[in-house]
Amino acid sequence: MTKLIKKAKNVVKSLIGFNRVKNILPQIKGENLNKSKKKLFHISAFNYGNAGDILLPLALQDTWNMENKFFGWENQLIYPTVDSKLVKKINKSKGLIIGGGGLFLKDTNANNMSGWQWPCSVEMLSKIKVPIFFYAVGYNRFRGQEEFEPIFKENIKAFAEKAVYIGLRNNGSIDALKNYLPNYLHKKLKFQPCMTTFLSELYSNEIDFNCDKQNFIAFNAAFDRSHLRFGINIGEILTDISIVLRELSEIIPLKFYSHMNSDETIIPFLQSHGVKYELVRLNNTHPKHILEAYTKPKLVIGMRGHAQMIPFGCKTPIISIVSHNKLQWFLDDIGMPEWGVDVKSSNFKEDLKLKVLKALENTENNIKYIEKKQKELFEISMKNVREGFSALNTK
Structure with missing residues (x-):
């Protein structure tokens, strides 16, 4: 555990001038850090090694700051075990x-304290x-x-009883978490979209x-827990993806x-199938660069949650390769389940190519749809923020 915490902190400090553990986040808005004595204490997986996690904490804080800029932020990495010293710091906040x-x-x-990422x-x-x-x-x-350990059910019940609300980023997560809570606590679960969906x-x-969108497709692959993402058919699935990408590369660049180093595991497959592509690494970079990168493509084919949500938040059309339920849950929430292709589909290769070609033919219409949905997700989010501020101890 000590090695994991040390590694996480080193990643956090890896970009010169940005020490997230000490509360300095890279600014997109270019605003001065708030020095208010009124602080909100923020627990998150501050991380430069994964492009999605670079944006998350910053976008969360900027979302809350949209409603009220008179609060500062105290940032805490999620991995260390919660003790009395940390609780004392939390209790000094609002x-x-x-x-x-x-x-x-x-x-x-x-x-074995909580059964999930924050060991509280x-x-x-x-x-x-x-x-x-x-x-x-x-x-x-x-x-x-594997199912969560029994401690998870006990822990999340205690959090649900105490929290003002538990904001979950898709309705699939809400339905899943209900299985661990008694009925009277289901009302504590709220739909709270990921902030990257309304960037x-x-x-x-x-x-x-x-x-104007540039004439190229951006694509992303994910390989964390690949045995769970792909199962025994991993070779066939990656081959199918590579063949489709090669055929697409003949008509569009x-x-x-790459969101993190492990994403590049697909490169040998691309090379063996003669796929022509340009590699763009988005980890260990400034969040503004990530946003600029995702405003440009005509279409994004993504396997990571944030390889669908970030481009969506940047008004860029998407097709998702579904290797985790969360990708389909997001598409269901925005009313476009057909924007995904499941790796378990018997017609995976054919469906992927067909949906990509269809998306390329409907760029403008898809952008208009995204703009409309973004506003809806933003309005839901700001309503939750306002409810949050109304419950804060502002004395």
Whole structure:
């Protein structure tokens, strides 16, 4: 555990000038850090090694700042075990916000205090005196993954009883989490979209989200827990993806957007099938660069949750390769389930190519649809923020 914490902190400090553990986040808006004595305490997986996790904490704070800029932020990495010293720091703040990201996962920062990523025991939770909010958190259990340990059910019940609300980033997560809670606590579960899904609403003055799309497709692959994503057919699935990409590369340029190092596991397959592409690494970079990169493509083919949500938030059409339920849950929530192709589909290769070609023919219509849905997701999010501020201890 100590090695994991040390590694995480080193990643966090890897970009010169940005020490997230000490509260300095890279700014997209270019605003000065708020020095207010009124602080919100933020627990998150601050991380430069994964492009999606670079954006998450910043976008969360900017979402809350849209409603009220008179609060500062105290940032805390999610991995260290919660003790009395940390609780004391939390209680000096006006409120505790946990999120965003897929924090309900048993094997990332595995522990026997909570059963999910933040190792906060029920005993330590009972000592927290400020309002608690979960904001844009996901149930990230993979298909076929082992069930949570029994401590998870006890722990999440205690959090649900104490929290003002638990904001989950898709309705699939809400339905899944209900299985661990008694009926009377289901009302604590709220739909709270990931902040990356309405980036153009947050940063309209900083990024040109209405720029003309360039004539290329960006694609992304994911390989964390690949045995759960693909099963025994991994070779066949990756071959099918590579064949489709090669055929697409003959009619439109391709760029491979790598969110983290393990994404590049697909490269030997691409090379063996003669896929022509440009590699673009988005990890360990400034979040503004990530936004600019995702405003450009005509279409994004993504296997990661944030390889669908970030481009969507940047008004860029998407086709998702579904190797985790969360990707389909997002598409269902935005009313476009057909924008996904499941790796388990018997017609996976044919469906993928057909849907990509159809999307390329409907770029403008898809952008208009995205703009409309983004506004809806943003309005839901700001309503939840307003409810949050109304529950804070502002004395």
